[in-house]
Amino acid sequence: MILDPWLVIDAVPRMLAGIGLTLQLLLLSAAIGLVFAVGLLLMRLSGRWWLSWPAQVYIYVFRGTPILVQIFIIYYGLPQFEWIRESFMWPILREPFGCAVLALSLNTGAYVSEILRGGVLGVNKGLLEAGAALGLSVPQRFVYITSPIAVRLALPAYGNDVISLMKATALASTITLADMTGIARTIVAETFAPYEVFISLAIVYMTLTWGLQKSFARLERYLGRYMIK
Secondary structure, eight states, X not given: OOOOHHHHHHHHHHHGGGHHHHHHHHXXXXXXXXXXXXXXHHHHHSOOHHHHHHHHHHHHHHHHSOHHHHHHIIIIIGGGSHHHHTSTTHHHHTSHHXXXXXXXXXXXXXHHHHHHHHHHHTSOHHHHHHHHHTTOOHHHHIIIIIHHHHHHHHHHXXXXXXXXXXXXXXXXXXXXXXXXHHHHHHHHHHHOOHHHHHHXXXXXXXXXXXXXXXXXXXXXXXXXXXXXX
């Protein structure tokens, strides 16, 4: 097999036409998933079984099944129910973009919740005891002591999850969305050159991954600027 470098170069700008959709999927899913994750975290930390158990079941289900299956269930399965088609969610679920965002958000929410929980559990208990000795209430200790430290502890793992989410957006092409991967599949159908086209796609994704890694590394340095080294 002879690699055609010109086809690799020519495919990159065509696929970049879908980068806007890829970034929309990433940013919306990351933001909504973070909201879900914080809610699940608070449920896990509530100490009430009727809040903790549903959160644990949710996390187990979405971490224990492939995200592609979740996308298919939401896109192909939910519209089968009449009450879904008559609900307020139908304007979102009738569009592949809405289904993709929902599936990605639900999935990343489960993972990020555990990442944040690990950060919370990593906070030194002595700091909380010191806060209690100063007269801080439980909510105040959580807001002013636990949260800032937990965020810094969880940030490296959260950065990895965002990168994984960015790569997972490629699965949106399976439900007709013309993101970068969807455009790449179209180019392959036109040129019958999957090797060159998907090498071009890999280059684009590696570039995005590098940008995200550098952004989170800079944020980590900023948040840790007061740490003694």
